[in-house]
Amino acid sequence: MKKLKNISKVISASLALSLVLAACSDKEEGSSNNSGGDKDEKVTIVYARGKDDTQGTKAMVEAFEKENPNIKVKFKEMPADTGKQHDAYVTAFNANSDEIDVIDLDVIWPAEFAQAGFLMPLDRFIEKDGVDLDAYNEGALSASKFKGKQWALPKFIDAGMLFYRTDLVGEGEVPQTWDDLLAKAKETKGQGGTQFGYLLQAKQYEGLVCNAVEFIASYGGKIIDENGEVKVDSPEAVKGISKLVEIVNSDVVPQNVTTFAEPESHTAFINGQAGLIRNWPYQFALANDEKQSKIVGKVGVAPLPSGDAGSAAALGGWMAGINKNTKHPEEAWKFLSFMAGEKGQKIDAIKGGHAPTILSLYDDQEVLEANPYFKEEGFVNALEAAVSRPVAPNYPEISDIIQVQVSSAIAKKITPEEAAKNMQKEISEKLEK
Numbered sequence: 001m002k003k004l005k006n007i008s009k010v011i012s013a014s015l016a017l018s019l020v021l022a023a024c025s026d027k028e029e030g031s032s033n034n035s036g037g038d039k040d041e042k043v044t045i046v047y048a049r050g051k052d053d054t055q056g057t058k059a060m061v062e063a064f065e066k067e068n069p070n071i072k073v074k075f076k077e078m079p080a081d082t083g084k085q086h087d088a089y090v091t092a093f094n095a096n097s098d099e100i101d102v103i104d105l106d107v108i109w110p111a112e113f114a115q116a117g118f119l120m121p122l123d124r125f126i127e128k129d130g131v132d133l134d135a136y137n138e139g140a141l142s143a144s145k146f147k148g149k150q151w152a153l154p155k156f157i158d159a160g161m162l163f164y165r166t167d168l169v170g171e172g173e174v175p176q177t178w179d180d181l182l183a184k185a186k187e188t189k190g191q192g193g194t195q196f197g198y199l200l201q202a203k204q205y206e207g208l209v210c211n212a213v214e215f216i217a218s219y220g221g222k223i224i225d226e227n228g229e230v231k232v233d234s235p236e237a238v239k240g241i242s243k244l245v246e247i248v249n250s251d252v253v254p255q256n257v258t259t260f261a262e263p264e265s266h267t268a269f270i271n272g273q274a275g276l277i278r279n280w281p282y283q284f285a286l287a288n289d290e291k292q293s294k295i296v297g298k299v300g301v302a303p304l305p306s307g308d309a310g311s312a313a314a315l316g317g318w319m320a321g322i323n324k325n326t327k328h329p330e331e332a333w334k335f336l337s338f339m340a341g342e343k344g345q346k347i348d349a350i351k352g353g354h355a356p357t358i359l360s361l362y363d364d365q366e367v368l369e370a371n372p373y374f375k376e377e378g379f380v381n382a383l384e385a386a387v388s389r390p391v392a393p394n395y396p397e398i399s400d401i402i403q404v405q406v407s408s409a410i411a412k413k414i415t416p417e418e419a420a421k422n423m424q425k426e427i428s429e430k431l432e433k
Ligand code: GLC
Pocket: 082, 106, 107, 108, 158, 206, 207, 208, 210, 262, 280, 315, 316, 317, 318
């Protein structure tokens, strides 16, 4: 229980700090105004999220449909890249589309989506069903609130972690610092059928921002401080960016690692191509999925390596919300509250390896059996170090600046110092608006 409190406290503090598929939203028969309770009617709702390579989403949808035979959930697969996914929703919702009923939102979107009026507030549903909001991790819950209203409910928390092959990296050999990581990656590269030493996400997209945040924070740097001031032009941030540039340009990563997002990196890892990878918690379930992984039972988890200031994980996570223009608010809510509720989160933790936002699930035997590391120090430490990305209504613009500058430093078009200076100037200008 102590651990749970830690997780809750830290994530909440961390968040507080920085803070169209042919239309399917149709009833198959008849028409109804509310719940799928009428036995003669079957309502189809469309649920959109990025591709889920784990079994989590499929298992949740199946369980929901079994419990609610009058509601069919049609899955709409969105781009895996969160930025591209974001843009697709913005386009659809700006056009007042009602094609999608329920969406998953990245932790960086709720304020923007709420302000843009894309979502339906959930407060009346929450009240009607007596949903116990105290059961949720405080930080994750507050990230889905905006101007006093609850626009989404959190489904899972993400924090960047180090996953390693236990057949290549012995107990007591897990890299503690970024330099240890480089050495271990060099040593294990080529062993046990591997081609690479280390995998990360270095493509120019949101995942690179998360990796950069981790490097910068592990050297004591910040992009924006507690008071909302841009602080990225600092020796600490430059050290972090320099280490990222060094690793991405080293020979332990794939030569084309600047084209790697999560899918490319997790695929290489589960195919047995590398001994070490930085990824989110779902990596554990995926690596132990007998249907797709060649490394079942050979995966360990640890906090990311430390820089001068310690280990730092970027804070991520996803929540579910309802399209304001849905024709099926009641059915959409039923599905959303199932996914974000205890039953859905339990299934997703077991089948998808996702870290729940409902705290009692960290005491659930089946959840812990599937994810033994949820009770380990390493996991708690990673969550404890979780660092939020800047919270701003125009976050996508800030993210773009970071993506461009860090990518230019990686490509050695500019130095890490120049990248930090440029970010300082450009982010400050954006925040002033
Ligand atoms: C994960 C995180 C999300 C982040 C994304 C970056 O999905 O949960 O918050 O933006 O990765 O690729």
